[in-house]
Amino acid sequence: MLRLNHVQKAYGTPEQPIPVLHDISIDVADGEFCAILGPSGSGKSTLLNIIGVLDHPDAGEIELGGVPIDFGSATEAARLRNQLLGFVFQSFQLLPRLTAWENVALPLLYRGTPRPERKPRALAMLDRLGLGERVHHLPAELSGGQRQRVALARALIGDPKLVLADEPTGSLDSVTAAEVLQLLRQLNRDFGVTLLMVTHDRGLAEACDRSIEILDGRVVSDVRRDG
Amino acid sequence: MMPRRPAHNLEVAETLREALANLRAQGRRSALALLGILIGTASIVAMLNIGHIAQLETSKLFSHLGADMVQLRAMPTGAAPAALDRELIEQLPARDPDVAWSLPLATGRAQVAFGSQRHDMLIVAITPALPRLAGLHLERGRSIAAIDQCAMVAVAGAEAATQLSSPGNQLMPTGKVAIGDYVYSVIGTLRPSFAEALSPGDYNKALLIPLDCARRVLGSSAPTTAMVRLRPGADAEKAGARLSGMLANASSSIEVISARQLIKTMNEQKAVHTSMLAAIGGISLLVGGIGVMNVMLMSVMERRSEIGLRAAIGATPRDLQLMFTVEAGVLALAGGVAGTLIGVLIAWIMAQYSGWTFDLAFYVLPLGSGMAAIVGLVFGLYPAITAARLHPIEALRAD
Numbered sequence: 001m002l003r004l005n006h007v008q009k010a011y012g013t014p015e016q017p018i019p020v021l022h023d024i025s026i027d028v029a030d031g032e033f034c035a036i037l038g039p040s041g042s043g044k045s046t047l048l049n050i051i052g053v054l055d056h057p058d059a060g061e062i063e064l065g066g067v068p069i070d071f072g073s074a075t076e077a078a079r080l081r082n083q084l085l086g087f088v089f090q091s092f093q094l095l096p097r098l099t100a101w102e103n104v105a106l107p108l109l110y111r112g113t114p115r116p117e118r119k120p121r122a123l124a125m126l127d128r129l130g131l132g133e134r135v136h137h138l139p140a141e142l143s144g145g146q147r148q149r150v151a152l153a154r155a156l157i158g159d160p161k162l163v164l165a166d167e168p169t170g171s172l173d174s175v176t177a178a179e180v181l182q183l184l185r186q187l188n189r190d191f192g193v194t195l196l197m198v199t200h201d202r203g204l205a206e207a208c209d210r211s212i213e214i215l216d217g218r219v220v221s222d223v224r225r226d227g
Numbered sequence: 228m229m230p231r232r233p234a235h236n237l238e239v240a241e242t243l244r245e246a247l248a249n250l251r252a253q254g255r256r257s258a259l260a261l262l263g264i265l266i267g268t269a270s271i272v273a274m275l276n277i278g279h280i281a282q283l284e285t286s287k288l289f290s291h292l293g294a295d296m297v298q299l300r301a302m303p304t305g306a307a308p309a310a311l312d313r314e315l316i317e318q319l320p321a322r323d324p325d326v327a328w329s330l331p332l333a334t335g336r337a338q339v340a341f342g343s344q345r346h347d348m349l350i351v352a353i354t355p356a357l358p359r360l361a362g363l364h365l366e367r368g369r370s371i372a373a374i375d376q377c378a379m380v381a382v383a384g385a386e387a388a389t390q391l392s393s394p395g396n397q398l399m400p401t402g403k404v405a406i407g408d409y410v411y412s413v414i415g416t417l418r419p420s421f422a423e424a425l426s427p428g429d430y431n432k433a434l435l436i437p438l439d440c441a442r443r444v445l446g447s448s449a450p451t452t453a454m455v456r457l458r459p460g461a462d463a464e465k466a467g468a469r470l471s472g473m474l475a476n477a478s479s480s481i482e483v484i485s486a487r488q489l490i491k492t493m494n495e496q497k498a499v500h501t502s503m504l505a506a507i508g509g510i511s512l513l514v515g516g517i518g519v520m521n522v523m524l525m526s527v528m529e530r531r532s533e534i535g536l537r538a539a540i541g542a543t544p545r546d547l548q549l550m551f552t553v554e555a556g557v558l559a560l561a562g563g564v565a566g567t568l569i570g571v572l573i574a575w576i577m578a579q580y581s582g583w584t585f586d587l588a589f590y591v592l593p594l595g596s597g598m599a600a601i602v603g604l605v606f607g608l609y610p611a612i613t614a615a616r617l618h619p620i621e622a623l624r625a626d
Binding site: 049052054055074075078079081082083087089093095097106107109110111115154158 | 248
């Protein structure tokens, strides 16, 4: 499903590069619920950005669904993100002046889906995530957990091959965080969504099928659990 | 394989709807940017429409007499009153190939009394052909005719008739008016007429009498002015010089006023005004454009995380550029439409104030709005490119 081959990335100037990722190779199978665990500064966010085609690696290759990713064109990258990926952010990143369903439908807008098709699909997706009663609410009128559900619905609406979640519970209290994790779990099991979650929370990582620990830009452990 | 999509896949209607929603969300700031464009467009539209009205007014000044009119006026050279040779004036068409027709006339002022009314009035002594050639129309009665010759008959202009009338004593044909020391019979009254540039005076305020025997009230029966209509294509300047040479005599020098000369002077003045107003309008529009750019740049900076999010979920750089360009265009177009309406309103107010007839120059409607939209698109381009070039990660981080 996802294959990283000797991926390297450094920031800083060409004269004084600051390496962030050293030679990372990972394979994520279809339907896996995988955590990338690491403290801040470990390079896990950079890794997620590269997998999310938001940033390009200095060396190495990435294959998504068997197709090598071309990082050369910003337009092509946007298409890949739109077609293959779903994003969930720590700060939700909902557009405040759009209602829940309009936020959810946004990826379809950039796919060129006509408006009459977008609305029913967004409503159905929100319904699946248990927000059927809140579709016309603005983000400000929703609780943190509800907002993250809207964000999840937005990530899933385009039927992505892979959903990338960056500290998805980082802005939530522990009860709500557990709920969202439960939901992710459920989506992974019931709908077969492949999930890649970045977190610094070991407890959260241990709830996943697999956790890959990163430290100083290197994979230090890769643990699989039986789900 | 992934299906190919066009580089930007948003329908125009979608983009417009988004742009309107975004602008509404920005409220007051959008309104301020709009104001600059509005003022610029309003001044340009007002200027163009006033120019259009002024042109109509100018052409009205020559509507009956035409642009080929030349007025030759006798100016006294010494103590003797200025006078022209009437026969010579009447022979001008035969003597000069450029002259279509030529009318002698004399003007002066005299005390006019009717009933209890007594006024100092303009007297125009004419030959029978003048009313028709000058486009004067009768309200009542008849005009001065060849048979009147030396008769004591008068035709009253519309305002003059009103001025001389008193309640219960209307000035009408067959009424008697005293002009100076003589009693004239009123044979007709005129409809109101438009005072043209080359009229010897405002016929509305005048009494017309036969030039023959005008000596009774004007002191002389000799004409003081020749109204000459040149043939189309004649050189007004050369013909004027030639005719004034023919008409000049010991007691009078000739002043030549040609319609073409007047029109040229008016057009020159208008050109100065127009270019000045165009410059002011252009500068306001430029300032408005910079306002749009400013607002759009601020909007791009404030909405960085939105731009990052949109990029993350699949907006291409062109989608983002289009989004901000359309926002700027819509903003400017709204300002342009409002400015056009206000500009037309200003032109209307100016026309009322100047006593001109308002006429809408239809071409200003698309022109004003279109110019504003173009300004918006041009000045919106840089902010839009800035938005398209933002790196999604940095944009997402900008919370």
